[in-house]
Amino acid sequence: xxxxxxxxxLFQCLGEGITFALKLPIPGPVVGMLLLFFALVAxxxxxxxxxxxxxxxxxxxxxxxxxxxVGIVAAAGQVRGHWLTVILAVAVxxxxxxxxxxxxxxxxxxxQARRHNGDAxxxxxxxx
Amino acid sequence: MRDxxxxxxxxxxxxxxPLLGLTLTLCAYVVAxxxxxxxxxxxxxxxxxxxxxxxxxxxxxSGMPYSEYFSGAQFVHFxxxxxxxxxxxxxxxxxxxxxxxxxxxxxxLVAGSATAIISAVVLTVTLGGSYQxxxxxxxxxxxxxxxxxxxxxxxxxxxxxxxxxxxTGIFGAIAARFxxxxxxxxxxxxxxxxxxxxxxxxxxxxxxxxxxxxxxxxGLGMGLNGVLTAFLAPWLxxxxxxxxxx
Numbered sequence: 065x066x067x068x069x070x071x072x073x074l075f076q077c078l079g080e081g082i083t084f085a086l087k088l089p090i091p092g093p094v095v096g097m098l099l100l101f102f103a104l105v106a107x108x109x110x111x112x113x114x115x116x117x118x119x120x121x122x123x124x125x126x127x128x129x130x131x132x133x134v135g136i137v138a139a140a141g142q143v144r145g146h147w148l149t150v151i152l153a154v155a156v157x158x159x160x161x162x163x164x165x166x167x168x169x170x171x172x173x174x175x176q177a178r179r180h181n182g183d184a185x186x187x188x189x190x191x192x
Numbered sequence: 193m194r195d196x197x198x199x200x201x202x203x204x205x206x207x208x209x210p211l212l213g214l215t216l217t218l219c220a221y222v223v224a225x226x227x228x229x230x231x232x233x234x235x236x237x238x239x240x241x242x243x244x245x246x247x248x249x250x251x252x253x254s255g256m257p258y259s260e261y262f263s264g265a266q267f268v269h270f271x272x273x274x275x276x277x278x279x280x281x282x283x284x285x286x287x288x289x290x291x292x293x294x295x296x297x298x299x300x301l302v303a304g305s306a307t308a309i310i311s312a313v314v315l316t317v318t319l320g321g322s323y324q325x326x327x328x329x330x331x332x333x334x335x336x337x338x339x340x341x342x343x344x345x346x347x348x349x350x351x352x353x354x355x356x357x358x359x360t361g362i363f364g365a366i367a368a369r370f371x372x373x374x375x376x377x378x379x380x381x382x383x384x385x386x387x388x389x390x391x392x393x394x395x396x397x398x399x400x401x402x403x404x405x406x407x408x409x410x411g412l413g414m415g416l417n418g419v420l421t422a423f424l425a426p427w428l429x430x431x432x433x434x435x436x437x438x
Contacts (some may be wrong), residue, residue, distance in 0.1 A: 089341055118282075
C-alpha cells in the first residue's frame, strides 16, 4: 500500500516537473496520469501491484472535491454578473456537450462495427 | 463538572488547529454519502453537492473563515493529485477496449470538446452576456486548474470560471442518467466517456459509483478533454466571441 502510494506520488512529481520545465498549460497530475498509463502499458506487472491502493483512492474521489467546492461557494458571493444568463448557458451547454459526445462516439462505434461486420467478438458497440 | 468553558470557547480552541476542518470535511461527506445511499444512489442526491452544502452551512453558522477551514481540509484536497494520477490504473485495465474504440473515442472527444466551448460562448453572448463572461464560461468543461488558466489568459475571471466548472460538474453528474436514458444510450463505455468529457472529475466520481468500467472511460474523457480544451479554447473562444460581437 505504501509502495503504491509512493509510486503515485512519484508519477505526480514527474508530471509536475515536466509541466513546469516545458511550461505546459496542463496540470502536473494530468501529465502524471498519462505517464503512469504508458508505464502500465509498457510494464503490466506494475498494474497488479498498485491496483488495490489506486482503486481505494478512486472509490472516494467525490470526497476530494469537497474542500475546493466549499471555497468556490465561499467565493461565489463576490462574483456578480448576469446570473440567469450564466445558469441557462451552463445548463444548456452541459446537456449539449453530453449529448454530442455520446451521439458522435456511438455513431462512429456503430459505423466501425458495420465495417467489421462478421467479426464475432466485437461487443464494443454496446447494445445499441 | 465545574467551570466548564462555554461551547464557543471550545470551538475557538479547536478551530485553531487543522483537526476541525479535516473532521468537518469527513463528517459532512459521511452524512452526504449516507443520504446518497438512502436515495438509492440517485444522481439527484449528488454527494459532492450535499457535502459542500453541509460544510458551507457550518462555516456560515459558525462564522469560521474559509482559510481556517482549509488549513485542515487541505489534507483531503491534496489527495486530488495522486487520485488523478491513479486514473491511469482503471484505464490500463480497459486497454483492449480502448484499442478497439480508439477512433470513436477520438471523434467523440473532438466533437464534445468543441461543443462545450462553442455552445457556452454562443449562448452567453446571445443571452446578452459580456465578452468577459463568455471567456469565463468557455472552458468550463475542463478540469478546474486548466479552465482557470485558460480564462485568465484570455481576460476572463478565473474565480467565476471555478464556480462554473464545479457547477458544470455537478449538473452533468445529476443530469446524465436522465438524458442518456431518454436518448437510449446504454453502453457504459459511451456514457462514462461523455460524462468525463463534459463534467470532468465530478462526473468521473459519479461514474465510478455506477461501475468501474464507466469510471475508467470517464477518467479518460476528463484527462483528454482537459488537454484538448487547453489547446482549443484559446483560439475558438476569441473567434466565436469576436464574430458574435460584430
